[in-house]
Amino acid sequence: MTGIEIRASIVNGSNTEALNMVLPSNFVELEWENLDYLGWRDSHSPHLGYIIRWEGNRAVGIIVREADGPLSRRRMMMCQLCRATHTEHGVSLFSAKRAGEAGLNGNTVGTYICANLGCSSNIRVEVPHASYYADPESVLAEKVSGLESRVSGFMAAVMRP
Numbered sequence: 001m002t003g004i005e006i007r008a009s010i011v012n013g014s015n016t017e018a019l020n021m022v023l024p025s026n027f028v029e030l031e032w033e034n035l036d037y038l039g040w041r042d043s044h045s046p047h048l049g050y051i052i053r054w055e056g057n058r059a060v061g062i063i064v065r066e067a068d069g070p071l072s073r074r075r076m077m078m079c080q081l082c083r084a085t086h087t088e089h090g091v092s093l094f095s096a097k098r099a100g101e102a103g104l105n106g107n108t109v110g111t112y113i114c115a116n117l118g119c120s121s122n123i124r125v126e127v128p129h130a131s132y133y134a135d136p137e138s139v140l141a142e143k144v145s146g147l148e149s150r151v152s153g154f155m156a157a158v159m160r161p
């Protein structure tokens, strides 16, 4: 995947927004096989982030914006994509402008996501007491398929006409 393909994949932003994207600093070292989606925060525009996934051979990407204001400090928050639970600083409310006319009319879709948009690495962190699980590989496989289907559902909501 090249930077050009990634910019061209954006379905909910203008050409200018796609051109202004700052690619992840580790872009050339990414381990694509361990990414259920590629997500990162824009180092020049801290409120912006990107989620790119593959549908067959085609990349589809969206721009997400972190909501202002601190989240509730009363409880642990769960990422709605990978279901990892973090304290309030680990999860942010992100909104995505909907594609096409809906987005031009100001419609957005929002959800709570790992603040670093790094769900793929978060679910691959070695689970303490992994020996409690009979089969850690199948636990991971389940997390991966859950993450993939929830990311795909979120993106479908962004692209719904």
Ligand SMILES: [Zn+2]
Residues within 6 Å of the ligand: 079, 080, 081, 082, 083, 084, 113, 114, 118, 119, 122
């Ligand atoms: Zn997550």
